[in-house]
Amino acid sequence: MPLAARCLLLAALLTCLAGCGLVDLPLAADVAPWQTVAPGLQVRTMQPHNDASAQLVIARIDPEQYRFRAIYRPGAAQSLAAWQAQEPEASLIVNANYFDSARRALGLVVSDGRAYGQAFRQRGGSFLVGEGEAAVVANHAGRQRPPSEQAVQGYPLLVENGEQAYANPRGGERNRRSVIAQDSQGRILIIVAPFLGPSLAQLSAYLAAADLDIVTAFNLDGGRSTMLAIPAADYMLPSLQAVPTILAVYKR
Secondary structure, rough: OOHHHHHHHHHHHHHHHHHHHOOOOOOOOOOOOOEEOOEEEEEEEEEEHHHHHHHHHEEEEEOOEEEEHHHHHHOOEEEEHHHHHOOOOOOOOOOOOOOOOOOOOOOEEOOOOOOOOOOOOOOEEEEEEEEEEEEEEEEOOOOOOOOOOEEEOOEEEEEEEOOOOOOHHHHHHEEEEEEEEEEEEOOOOEEEEEEOOOOOOHHHHHHOOOOOOOEEEEOOOOOOHHHHHEEEOOOOOOOOOEEEEEEEEOOO
């Protein structure tokens, strides 16, 4: 059974059993260990605080085996199916920047060396690709970043130097989530919560404490914009609204 179907079936089953009072034992924190679905590409599911509805689907990517490209269509948001049709060779597609009502990206987007938007400099984080290297970095006032070939931005910053970076109680609502992170080995992690994900404060604490070895992570545009496609894992999570910016990943 494809990963997406297993995730949906498991969540529905656990919700049903819990509602009927048939589940009274703690659930395993991890639904599955890392699964290699292609060379340099691994997938894993986790359940923060043993909550099936807060499930996370995580893709871990070796940047030495994959390249990254930010793709932006100003004012022309597209569904996941449309993005996949446009980028059939992509090994992974995830939504990226926040955007306004005119479908214009908020924050900086750099696509094939061309920059769009106004960079966030005092909040959140950036995913930068340049000279064959990929990095997830924190945005801090006064710190200059080198020119990039590809870039996306988001907020808030969730993990910095391996520590929880967000604890604002006003971020207490639960929602679908999308996150980009980097671990101590330089691998890039794409993380989504496809159901009713943790609050941002809970997610920040969980990602810093989990066995993911995350150094830096920041929030992408989640909620109705959350989308993820991993063809090698038979996983597709369509967004509930079209998005104008994606991050696409390709085999080198």
